[in-house]
Amino acid sequence: MTRLALLALAVLALLAGSAAAQGPQKTAGPSGPQAAHDPAAVARGRALFALGCSGCHGMDGRGLPGEGPSLAGAGAAAADFYLSTGRMPLNGEPGSEPLRGEPAYPDAQIADIAAWVASLAPGPAIPDVDPARGDVSEGMVLFTEHCAGCHQMVARGGLVTRGLAPSLQQATPRQVAEAIRVGPYTMPVFPETIISDRQIDSIAAYTELTKDPHDRGGAGLGNVGPVPEGMVAWIAALGALLVVARIIGERAR
Amino acid sequence: MSRLRRAGRAAAAGAAVLLLRRRRRPAPPEQAGGGVADAGGAPPPGGRVLPEGRPDPRAEAGTAVCLVLAGVAAVAFMVLYGVEPDTQALGVALGACLAFLAAAAILAGKRVVVQERHVEERPPMADPAAERRAARILEEGAGGISRRRLLGGACAFAGVATATALAAPLLSLGPGAPRRGRDARGRWGAGVRLVTEGGTPLRADDLVVGSFVTAFPEGAEKEDIASPVVVIRVRPEEIRPSAGREGWAPGGIMAFSQICTHAACAVTLFRYPLFREPGPAPALVCPCHYSVFDVLHDAEPVYGPAHRPLPQLPLAVARDGTLRATGPLSGDPGPSWLLTDT
Numbered sequence: 001m002t003r004l005a006l007l008a009l010a011v012l013a014l015l016a017g018s019a020a021a022q023g024p025q026k027t028a029g030p031s032g033p034q035a036a037h038d039p040a041a042v043a044r045g046r047a048l049f050a051l052g053c054s055g056c057h058g059m060d061g062r063g064l065p066g067e068g069p070s071l072a073g074a075g076a077a078a079a080d081f082y083l084s085t086g087r088m089p090l091n092g093e094p095g096s097e098p099l100r101g102e103p104a105y106p107d108a109q110i111a112d113i114a115a116w117v118a119s120l121a122p123g124p125a126i127p128d129v130d131p132a133r134g135d136v137s138e139g140m141v142l143f144t145e146h147c148a149g150c151h152q153m154v155a156r157g158g159l160v161t162r163g164l165a166p167s168l169q170q171a172t173p174r175q176v177a178e179a180i181r182v183g184p185y186t187m188p189v190f191p192e193t194i195i196s197d198r199q200i201d202s203i204a205a206y207t208e209l210t211k212d213p214h215d216r217g218g219a220g221l222g223n224v225g226p227v228p229e230g231m232v233a234w235i236a237a238l239g240a241l242l243v244v245a246r247i248i249g250e251r252a253r
Numbered sequence: 254m255s256r257l258r259r260a261g262r263a264a265a266a267g268a269a270v271l272l273l274r275r276r277r278r279p280a281p282p283e284q285a286g287g288g289v290a291d292a293g294g295a296p297p298p299g300g301r302v303l304p305e306g307r308p309d310p311r312a313e314a315g316t317a318v319c320l321v322l323a324g325v326a327a328v329a330f331m332v333l334y335g336v337e338p339d340t341q342a343l344g345v346a347l348g349a350c351l352a353f354l355a356a357a358a359i360l361a362g363k364r365v366v367v368q369e370r371h372v373e374e375r376p377p378m379a380d381p382a383a384e385r386r387a388a389r390i391l392e393e394g395a396g397g398i399s400r401r402r403l404l405g406g407a408c409a410f411a412g413v414a415t416a417t418a419l420a421a422p423l424l425s426l427g428p429g430a431p432r433r434g435r436d437a438r439g440r441w442g443a444g445v446r447l448v449t450e451g452g453t454p455l456r457a458d459d460l461v462v463g464s465f466v467t468a469f470p471e472g473a474e475k476e477d478i479a480s481p482v483v484v485i486r487v488r489p490e491e492i493r494p495s496a497g498r499e500g501w502a503p504g505g506i507m508a509f510s511q512i513c514t515h516a517a518c519a520v521t522l523f524r525y526p527l528f529r530e531p532g533p534a535p536a537l538v539c540p541c542h543y544s545v546f547d548v549l550h551d552a553e554p555v556y557g558p559a560h561r562p563l564p565q566l567p568l569a570v571a572r573d574g575t576l577r578a579t580g581p582l583s584g585d586p587g588p589s590w591l592l593t594d595t
Contacts, residue, residue: 149521150521150522160526183464183527189458189464193456194464
């Protein structure tokens with residue numbers, strides 16, 4: 001089983017590599033139906049899809065009105081992202097926000113379903129990302145520019161109206177890269193022309209850092225910003241003031 | 254209940270003292286140093302309870318100077334607010350005002366008013382005699398001040414100036430607030446290229462449907478409030494532009510001022526859901542107070558405190574594939590209360 005998963009992953013990685021090498025493309029290395037998908041993986045994926053996904057996305061993956069969108073062009077990256085973060089199958093009404101959870105499928109089956117989705121139409125392949133190749137400080141600058149508006153500076157997440165920008169504490173570098181290319185739920189898409197693959201390495205390096213940031217100023221207090229910090233300052237300072245007032249009162253007696 | 258009534262009576266006594274103070278007749282000096290020693294007993298008729306205070310002209314002058322300086326700082330705050338609203342300078346002015354007020358209060362408390370510690374006996378204010386006595390103490394406590402007028406005037410000046418300074422910024426919300434002119438729309442105009450944060454010209458091909466990026470006019474100050482625009486791309490057929498804005502969005506690419514019309518925050522949130530029904534619609538969202546702008550319809554505000562749409566920049570794709578403005582912004586960028594014509 002594990003060997004199968006590794007094999008599938010290796011095939012996908014090769015596909016991604018060959019697709020990226022095809023020259024300038026609008027999105028990161030799309031793998032088209034013309035790209036050689038492992039027919040066995042696609043077949044297994046189709047079967048799994050029919051069982052677990054077709055209720056909303058349709059037997060052909062082209063979507064059902066009012067139930068689920070078409071997956072043509074979503075690519076292996078979207079399928080892998082949604083399934084590996086447990087956001088799909090959707091836990092709620094159609095149209096409700098997919099939230100992170102335990103993945104419903106093992107890695108090998110996710111790879112199979114991703115292969116089937118990728119075979120529907122050209123779409124973004126699973127990106128090849130490695131934080132070790134990236135530069136943390138460049139990643140921070142890029143994260144500030146493109147991501148921090150919603151996901152918060154230390155990637156603790158935040159709110160958009162009618163949507164939740166999730167915390168990235170559990171996101172793997174691969175999931176970060178996939179989200180950038182796919183734009184899950186209400187998130188915008190960032191194509192190669194705006195954030196290059198090399199820059200994604202840097203952003204992933206930074207998001208990895210945020211999982212254990214260097215809190216040079218002392219306790220991180222959850223790294224969620226000035227509100228808890230201010231509350232601690234107020235409570236601590238007010239307490240100290242009360243003690244001082246008490247001491248002065250004692251002395252004056 | 255009775256405690257409430259007692260407190261009410263004490264307050265009434267204090268108010269009466271304040272009103273009657275001017276009619277106070279100088280009391281014959283007696284019982285010097287006796288002071289609180291006979292606390293609890295009935296007050297000697299006409300006699301002093303507290304020792305006679307000695308006026309301290311230097312402390313009084315110092316207090317008056319502090320109060321006047323506090324007033325001057327408050328006036329400076331108002332002048333700065335109207336002329337050059339630099340937040341650092343405003344903070345220094347207001348801080349100085351409050352610091353001088355504090356200094357005046359400390360000086361007055363330590364040196365101007367007679368220093369006498371008095372321990373309230375129990376039961377407090379039980380009988381009218383004790384009440385009268387407390388009133389007498391209050392009255393005599395203010396007896397050691399000579400330049401009452403000066404201090405009163407300085408106090409009034411400081412108080413009025415500080416209160417006015419704190420209220421002055423409200424004027425900016427009024428209907429008569431000065432508006433910025435057309436030059437407030439920055440360097441945007443026909444033919445100006447859009448460049449990214451890094452300075453490279455933005456090309457139409459750089460954006461796919463659902464992507465967004467911040468851009469600036471080529472060669473302009475990035476800090477200029479009119480400069481930053483958020484460039485987004487949606488499917489062309491889903492845009493519902495109002496009359497006169499047809500053709501402003503080549504290939505579904507649109508540019509809006511990035512400065513929120515509510516509180517001048519940078520609008521950095523773009524939601525572009527792939528699946529619309531019944532999910533949310535595409536919108537630009539301000540992270541500060543969650544104003545939501547309908548990008549498919551002229552960036553009209555649909556939720557939150559913002560009242561005006563984000564000004565739109567008409568775009569065209571040049572022959573070399575770069576994005577260029579075809580005119581100025583459709584309105585003044587930023588909130589109406591921003592007075593500076595930067």
